[in-house]
Amino acid sequence: MQPIVEAAQPYVTTIVTAVVGALAAALIAAVGVIKVKVTNYLDAKLSAAQKEVLHKVAGEAYAYAQTVYKSAEGRAKLEQALGYASDQLAKRGIVVAPEEIRAAIEAAYLKGTAIKNPGHWFYALKIITGEDPVKKTDVGRVKKMAESWLEWGRERRVL
Known part of the structure; x- marks a missing residue:
């Protein structure tokens, strides 16, 4: 039994060294990928x-x-x-x-469009946001409705 173990020892050592090397290479590659992603994330914030x-x-x-x-x-x-x-x-x-x-830029476009021609956006804004900041007494009063939505957007810092 001893001669078989001694004969297999160099092969076992080579296999273990190769596995450890492959794991180390994979770990280094993963760290590199994570570093790039973290850097991009932090740069984008x-x-x-x-x-x-x-x-x-x-x-x-x-x-x-x-x-x-x-x-x-x-x-x-x-x-x-x-x-x-x-x-x-x-x-x-x-x-x-x-x-x-x-x-x-698209937000700037929507803001400009809402200010110039506010009437068509109320229904869409209500559907998109799930909210309706327009007071019941202002329904039908386009200027008041636009002011309500613009105030809503400013409060949430989207305008």
């Missing part, structure tokens, strides 16, 4: 001041695209607004995911 700047820049980008590209279609305007906002945020050293910039 914006402070309150940065969010405020993001929404300000998104409003500027929306106004810029609406003014400079009047004859362009919606997607072309959005692309121009995205480019403008990305450049302005990069100049300020704020790293934001493109999806977040797009969402802020």
Whole structure:
């Protein structure tokens, strides 16, 4: 029995060393992946001041695209607004995911549309949010209804 164990010893050692090496490599790779994900997550988290700047820049980008590209279609305007906002945020050293910039620009668009033509949004807002901040006495009074929704949005810092 002893000669079999002695003969198998180098093979067992090699197999154990290979398994330990594979586990170590997998662990190092997993740590690298986790590090990248954590770094991206932390970079994507914006402070309150940065969010405020993001929404300000998104409003500027929306106004810029609406003014400079009047004859362009919606997607072309959005692309121009995205480019403008990305450049302005990069100049300020704020790293934001493109999806977040797009969402802020779309929010600026909805805000601008709601202010210019508020009547068509009330039902949709009620369905989307599950809330209705309009007082019963203000129903049918478009300006009052719009003010109620805008106040609701400001209170929740979505406008």
